[in-house]
Amino acid sequence: MIVEGTYSFTGRPQAVWDLLLDPTVIAKSMPGTKELVRTAPDRYQGKMQVTVGPITAAEFAVEIALSDLEPPQRFVMTIDGTGRFGFTRGRARVDLQPENGGTRMAYHADLQVGGKIASVGQRLLDMVSRALLRSGLQALSRELEERLAQDGRTEEAG
Amino acid sequence: MTGAAGWIGRSVPRTEDLRLLTGRALFVDDVHLPGLLHVAFLRSDHAHARLRGLDVSAARRRPGVVAVYTAADLGDYWRTGPVLVQPVPVPGVVFHAATQAPLVRDKVRHCGEPLAMVVAESRYVAEDALADMVADLEPLPAVVDLEAALAPGAPLVHESLGTNLAAHAVQRKGDYDAARAAADLVVSRRFRYDRGAAAAIENRGIVASWDPKSEELVVWDTTQAPIPIRNGLAQFLGLRESQVRVIAPFIGGGFGPKIMMYYPEELLLPWASLQLGRPIKWIEDRQENFYATTQERLQIHDAELAVTRDGKILGVRDRFLHDTGAYDPYGLTIPINSQCTLLGLYDVPSYESEFTVVFTNRPIVTPVRGAGRQHGVFVMERLLDFAARGLGLDPVEIRRRNLLPPEAFPHNHQILFQDSAPLVYDSGDYAPLLERAVEMIDYERFKREEQPRARREGRRLGVGLVSYVEGTGIGPYEGARVTVQPSGGVRVVTGVGTQGQGHFTTFAQIVADVLGVDVGGIEVITGDTREFAWGTGTFASRGIVVAGTACHEAALRVRSKAVALAAELLGPGAQDLVFDGGRVSVRGSPDRSIPLAELARRANPLRGAVRPGTEPGLEATAYFGPDRGSTASGIHAMIVEVDPEAAMVAIRRYVVVHDCGRVINPQIVEGQIQGGVAHGIGNAFYEQLVWDENGQLLNASLMDYLLPTALDVPTVEMAHRETPSPLNPLGVKGVGEAGAIPTGAAFAQAVEDALDDPGLEILEIPLSPNRLFELMQAGKGADA
Amino acid sequence: MKPAPFDYHAPTRLDEALQLLAEHGSDAKPLAGGQSLVPAMNFRLAQPAVLVDLNGVAELAHVTWGRDGGLRLGAMTRQRVLERDRLVADQAPLLAEAVPHIAHAQIRNRGTVGGSLAHADPASELPAVMVALGARFRVRSLTGERWIPAAEFFIGLFTTTLESGELLVECEIPPPPARAGWGFEEAARRHGDYALAGVAAHLELADDGRCAEARVVLFGVGEGPTSSPSARDALLGEKATDGVVGAAAAAVAKDIEPSSDIHASAAYRHYLAQVLTGRALGRAFARAGAVAGPVP
Amino acid sequence: MIGRRPVTLTVNGQRHERSVEPRLLLSDFLRHDLDLTGTHVGCEHGVCGACTVLLDGHAVRSCLLFAVQADGRAVDTVEGLARDGSLHPLQAAFNEAHALQCGFCTPGILMTLVPFLHEHPRPSEHEIRETLSGHLCRCTGYAQIVEAVRRAASAGGDAAR
DSSP states (O other): OEEEEEEEESSOHHHHHHHHTOHHHHHHHSTTEEEEEEEETTEEEEEEOOEETTEEOOOEEEEEEEEEEETTTEEEEEEEEEETTEEEEEEEEEEEEEETTEEEEEEEEEEEEETHHHHHHHHHHHHHHHHHHHHHHHHHHHHHHHHHHHHHHHHHHO | OOOTTOOTTSOOOOTTHHHHHTTOSOBGGGOOOTTOEEEEEEEOSOSSEEEEEOOOHHHHHSTTEEEEEEHHHHGGGOOOOOOSSOOOOOTTOEEOOOOOOSSOSSEEOSTTOEEEEEEESSHHHHHHHHTTOOOEEEEOOOOOOHHHHHSTTOOOSSGGGTSSEEEEEEEEESOHHHHHHHOSEEEEEEEEEOOBOOOOSSOOEEEEEEETTTTEEEEEEOOSOHHHHHHHHHHHHTOOGGGEEEEOOBOSOOSSTTTOOOOHHHHHHHHHHHHHTSOEEEEOOHHHHHHHSOBBOOEEEEEEEEEOTTOOEEEEEEEEEEEEETOOTTTTHHHHHHHHHTTTTBOOSEEEEEEEEEEOSSOOBOOOTTTTHHHHHHHHHHHHHHHHHHHTOOHHHHHHTTBOOGGGOSEEEEEEOTTSSEEEEOOOOHHHHHHHHHHHTTHHHIIIIIHHHHHHTTOEEEEEEEEEEEEEOOOSOEEEEEEEOTTSOEEEEESOOOSSSOHHHHHHHHHHHHHTOOGGGEEEEESBTTTOOOOOOSOTTOIIIIIHHHHHHHHHHHHHHHHHHHHHHHOTTOOSEEEETTEEEETTEEEEEEEHHHHHHHTSOSSSOOOTTOOOSEEEEEEEOOSSOEEEEEEEEEEEEEETTTTEEEEEEEEEEEEOBSOSOHHHHHHHHHHHHHHHHIIIIIOOOOBOTTSOBSOOSTTTSOOOOTTTSOOOEEEEOOOOOTTSTTOBOOOTTGGGSSHHHHHHHHHHHHHOOTTOOOOEESOOHHHHHHHHHHHHHHHO | OOOOOOEEEOOSSHHHHHHHHHHHGGGEEEESSOTTHHHHHHTTSOOOSEEEEGGGOGGGOOEEEOTTSSEEEETTOBHHHHHHOHHHHHHOHHHHHHGGGSSOHHHHTTOBHHHHHHHTOTTOHHHHHHHHTTOEEEEEETTEEEEEEHHHHEEETTEESOOTTOEEEEEEEOOOOTTEEEEEEEEOSSTTSOOSEEEEEEEEEOTTSOEEEEEEEEESSSSSOEEOHHHHHHHTTOOOOHHHHHHHHHHGGGGOOOOOOSSOOHHHHHHHHHHHHHHHHHHHHHHTTOSSSSOO | OOOOEEEEEEETTEEEEEEEOTTOBHHHIIIIISOOTTSOOSOSSSSSOTTEEEETTEEEEGGGSBGGGGTTOEEEOGGGTSBTTBOOHHHHHHHHTTOOSSOSSHHHHHHHHHHHHHHOSSOOHHHHHHHHTTSOOSSSOSHHHHHHHHHHHHTOGGGGO
């Protein structure tokens, strides 16, 4: 399954970059993330549990690896999640471009979903992935705005 | 031979129904035994993966769990299964055998392949324990696309073979290239017939019970072939055949996959019962059924038809790919069926057919109702439609011009059939079939009046009319034992299993006529290896032909025993005897008669002497093995209405004219055909197993795998014609699969006729509304 | 396919039920008809720790007149009851026409109005119908009660504005206005299957026959019931003509964002939504008496 | 470990008391606890209809109900149809019209049809097919089932007994 699109952030690429590589932020922006820890500069491990309506997919053990990092422009994120009702694996390429004062993020992800989730839930997969992505991006931009606001305040204070 | 009673040919209500209608019939899941344990399987979520590790310790610790087994626990019992059907000896045939193992040891080759077996006090607890295990699987790129699978550098389903090619064979007759050169028109197309599930409403199930005291293993199995299972289990477990009893009780539909022998569960349950010394049950659930039970149908054909300007067939060339899934235990049966059935009712002077069987990371493929025949029919019938279009001929007319004439029988097609015998049609009379169907569907008037009128009202009606043959009733053999008991009751025992075909009744009808007794007084026993130990099984529409004939032969032997006895007892002049009403009497003098029961008692003297060589009892066993299969035939015609806005199709009428030789029980035959048509409609418009590029099945439930309902299947209007088969004394041919075979071809022709858009060609099965929408859009694009 | 273990409560009074839901919070799931929840549990895709079975709460199952006409439906009213109830047929014919499209009789014998609404399946009929009818829902919790308009109740995929501890207890459907018309259309693979696309349309005509109100609500083509403001704009103030119906049908395309699944591509759903809207509006105008002749 | 619950059901007019886990499906309870194996299980997600039984007279999927939900209720299964040795008119019609082949889906279909014929003593073919569409049969193609229902209906009142 291919998921791609663009999203515009207020705030410069560097700010978005810092945001995207912060595990606490990733944890907030990936729906259902219960915990996420950095195990290496470019590796994260954690647990996710995505809930859609009555469907509570059991806990997923997730591993996230970042590669091809070109700060603050692009990186590749590889996700590997395994749970009792199936698995999800994928590779997402993220590009950040300055866009009149803000940042334009282009993402292209190739996701694989397998096991029971795929074989019983396919009717919803497309919708679910879109909904999760949307809420994730909204979380990110909220986070970013908070940060920028904070920076703003600290600047004033300084 | 038909006795006075004339049971054969009558729609006798089924004797087995009483038990089924009152809930008293025993199905495998109905077997309850003291101390019964229950099984659930941990199955792979991946289609292709290396098994790096599997920790089952937590599952073993769970309260209520009795045992958890992995491949390692099987020790020497870890073996791959046998090739069930040896490849047909076509010259130059290539066949690479690769068969399934009970549990995955190092590599997963399709989703749902079993990794571990949990035995627990209840199925609920067993399923709880599945959540205690997560297999460490290293995903490998999956082999899904048939052409990509054969490309150099493709990932391999079986590394040891060095290729994904499972088999390759070419059969030829005549000189196709010459035919092509001589042709006025050559039409060639690519056809795709996709994968479906057999979807019996009863999933598979096994109950195995090893009794350490009697040292006997009893296995209740949803199998179409109990005797081979008994023999295979004995061999696998190192037991004597006499220690293993396999019972195929009432089976909730078979349709092919329940023939497949030595399914992992079929070996593991008996093995575990021996390990634990307790009875043990596994009932496949619907989810498992979509992975663990064999499937059928994906083939891709590149075919061409060479014809003269007046529509005479000069020759056909077909090259096709056949998906066998991850393993090929069933040999070449399906592709050979496709290859042989393509020739249909037609006189085809030259034929060149080449197939390549491909391993993929999908569940195993074995025959499902039709068993490859519908592919051949779809390809040939579609090619004829396109040739007719090209020549400006009516689709019915081009068929009419190519039918084999009655004097052509027996007709040798000069290629080999699935039973390794030459493909020879035993008998048939095709033109009357065609004309009767044309008349029943009122073809001419539909084309002349109904269709144009509907057009004017903005409605899109279309008609399709196609033909098929079905090779049925193949060997090797079946047997039966008929006994007249001293009570007068008649007992008929045969080895074949039964899954709803009505054997209890039709076998009884055959015997009733020979012995002049009432069908109600005949008890038929099938599918219990303790009752009858020889035979193969119920498949290839062979039950009535092979086992039915064996019943007939056995009954005749009992009859002659009775004649000999009666002649003695009824005194001089008692040669010409009549069997009727359970009595044997001298023709013309009913006062000189004796009940069969009395003869049975006399045949078992308790004192005195008998002549040397005397066989006691009114009992006989007989076997029947035909030289080759008998060929049934028929025509399907349907009228559809297409909603061109919504791309939805509704079937308005469905007509079947068929010839399955002598009909024993018309009502049962009609039921077989109506049911087959429903299956065919499913394949044509509803049923498709959808896989993604990683070999994940995307519709493993009856919510998304669409079986046709009562609103989707019309009542079929039927006519029988009887051209008796010379290959058996009853003159019967099989009928079990006929209905399902040509439906897709008729459907495609009818939908095209309704839409009347020359740019729109239906080259694939199934055709979903979504797909029809795409084709219609593409058509529009072409016009623009 | 057996469900995971859970604890089970079967209250007989609403306050008990609310108490239990409050007590167990997000661990608890209310069990109404169970025709969607129990399959999910059998697949073990849903594993609630606690089920609060509402089937014993008699006060939740009723079909009565609304205060000023119209209908009040208790949340535990079986779908099968709606199908046969005279009052429903008179006061909410759109609802009566839609219900038989829900699965099959054997499912509707258990399935409930409230269960289907709270479940908010994107392909289900009742949410769209309730929005088209301008219904509102009474929601109770231990701490109190509130009314939520149907149009504000559904906020996404299986998501409603119900808070944890809240229970949908009743639907109120306003009486049909004088010159109202309705149409319901659904395309499914087989009768009773999830809709590939569907539409519930409600029209009100002024005395001059012009469209005074229009609610065109689609389902199966988004994450929930999807109202089409564009269709409404195309209809308001217009008389029933093929042109108007066609324009309104085409307009829904602007307001929907269908997904693809194995049964239908987004493109096909897009197309179906327009075809079905055209048919539904044709019926709606005819029923409102805007066009001569029988209902198409 | 969640405790078992006492339940009391009246099945085919007979009272049964058992104690069950809350998660036990009614279909499993009938088949395995009460040994009423005439009710069959084909999908356990409510689609195939093989497990259909009557709950207080209404046809429902027993695989979508927990046994605890049937506490104090009346359940009817196929075993209850034939009375004192004589088949229910529907059962007889199924036999005459050859409306069953493997017979696995048949009990569920019969249980749907009993209340159906109460409500539709003279059903149209479409009404028959619509109610049958809640059941999957892989053998018959339905035609002979439709015919059996017609016969049972014209056999009159006692078909709806």
